[in-house]
Amino acid sequence: MRHHQYLMIPGPTPVPQTVALAGAAPMINHRGPEFGELLKETTRGVQQILKTSNTVLTFPAAGTGAMEAAAVNLMTPGERVLVGVAGEFGARFAEILRVGGADVATVKSEPGYPVSSEAIRDALRKDPSITTVVVTHNETSTGVTMDLPGIRAAIDREDVLFVVDAVSSAGAVDIETDGWGIDVLVTASQKALMCPPGLAFVAVSPKAWDRVEKTRARSVYFSFANARKFLEKPTPQTPYTPAVSLLFSLREAVRQIFAEGPDAVFARHALLARATRAGMRALGLELLAADEWASNTVTAVKLPAGVDGHRLLGALRDRYGVILAGGMGELAGKIFRIGHVGAVSWSDIVVTLSALQMALSSLGVKAAHGAAVAAAERVFSEHGWPL
Numbered sequence: 001m002r003h004h005q006y007l008m009i010p011g012p013t014p015v016p017q018t019v020a021l022a023g024a025a026p027m028i029n030h031r032g033p034e035f036g037e038l039l040k041e042t043t044r045g046v047q048q049i050l051k052t053s054n055t056v057l058t059f060p061a062a063g064t065g066a067m068e069a070a071a072v073n074l075m076t077p078g079e080r081v082l083v084g085v086a087g088e089f090g091a092r093f094a095e096i097l098r099v100g101g102a103d104v105a106t107v108k109s110e111p112g113y114p115v116s117s118e119a120i121r122d123a124l125r126k127d128p129s130i131t132t133v134v135v136t137h138n139e140t141s142t143g144v145t146m147d148l149p150g151i152r153a154a155i156d157r158e159d160v161l162f163v164v165d166a167v168s169s170a171g172a173v174d175i176e177t178d179g180w181g182i183d184v185l186v187t188a189s190q191k192a193l194m195c196p197p198g199l200a201f202v203a204v205s206p207k208a209w210d211r212v213e214k215t216r217a218r219s220v221y222f223s224f225a226n227a228r229k230f231l232e233k234p235t236p237q238t239p240y241t242p243a244v245s246l247l248f249s250l251r252e253a254v255r256q257i258f259a260e261g262p263d264a265v266f267a268r269h270a271l272l273a274r275a276t277r278a279g280m281r282a283l284g285l286e287l288l289a290a291d292e293w294a295s296n297t298v299t300a301v302k303l304p305a306g307v308d309g310h311r312l313l314g315a316l317r318d319r320y321g322v323i324l325a326g327g328m329g330e331l332a333g334k335i336f337r338i339g340h341v342g343a344v345s346w347s348d349i350v351v352t353l354s355a356l357q358m359a360l361s362s363l364g365v366k367a368a369h370g371a372a373v374a375a376a377e378r379v380f381s382e383h384g385w386p387l
């Protein structure tokens with residue numbers, strides 16, 4: 001029998017059928033009024049989700065493309081940049097900046113810990129040449145969420161730009177882009193926004209535009225100035241051919257997020273994360289991150305002694321149809337990760353926990369039948385699911 005597939009990885013995430021079908025609409029002229037309305041609505045929707053009145057630019061790219069776009073538009077070669085690195089995605093941003101010619105300093109945290117605002121403050125005080133601070137809001141490789149308002153408060157120099165990778169949090173976790181003074185925020189379509197992969201977004205503040213204007217963008221495709229020029233035409237458009245079908249899907253996804261209500265979406269993610277953590281603890285498993293900074297979109301779990309990660313994820317996939325992610329980089333073979341982001345509900349968590357209990361039992365890990373599901377049920381009933 002073929003299983004229903006439970007795609008419980010931190011991106012790409014399950015795409016609702018309505019969102020997928022919206023992408024099947026007939027092609028339209030990307031310079032015409034219908035496309036102008038489409039881009040206007042999706043741009044407005046992303047702005048509202050991000051709580052920003054900053055310009056939001058849309059590029060056909062992976063999230064990494066948006067990171068690279070930020071780097072080439074903001075960095076003059078030799079520019080001194082501080083990157084908070086809490087895992088693989090922070091390290092990726094540092095690498096992109098380095099390749100782009102920036103002079104990169106890093107503050108690193110131990111796996112499972114966030115980069116503290118104190119560490120950022122100290123690094124800034126020691127080095128007055130730093131012009132830009134870059135952090136990962138939600139470090140997907142370790143399941144850790146960074147304290148953005150705290151980090152913003154640690155940046156006490158007016159001239160320093162605050163750049164945030166929110167690829168695995170925007171749309172699932174409340175982000176006050178304007179309220180928290182985020183100058184550049186990058187995100188993508190395939191995680192909380194419930195769309196197929198292929199769209200990248202960058203929100204650019206007026207202060208960041210000043211930097212962009214002073215910097216000669218070393219990219220044609222990713223030029224922010226050019227993208228803004230086309231977005232601001234009477235009929236909004238993009239400089240190069242946009243991913244029209246993905247924008248049809250995005251429009252539907254944004255409508256669904258507003259139908260549920262962004263605050264309800266954020267609360268749902270928080271509750272699903274909590275139920276997941278309770279389930280893991282009921283199985284006797286150890287979490288990589290403390291509850292205080294544990295992510296609402298991905299939970300990183302230490303592999304129990306003697307359990308091979310490949311065998312566990314293989315058993316979950318082949319016997320139960322549940323797809324989880326392994327560890328990245330130095331955490332490969334040490335942890336597994338459960339994504340609970342986007343179009344995910346309580347039933348997906350219950351199935352995942354049940355499958356994990358059975359797969360772990362088959363690999364010799366002892367835990368009472370139903371223990372993880374019971375723990376999750378308790379969380380759901382205590383918090384009054386459905387919200």
Ligand SMILES: *Cc1c(COP(=O)(O)O)cnc(C)c1O
Nearest residue numbers: 062063064089138140165167168
């Ligand atoms: C997924 C992700 C990215 C971008 O990934 P792409 O594969 O390039 O789309 C960047 N940062 C974080 C934190 C992510 O989770």
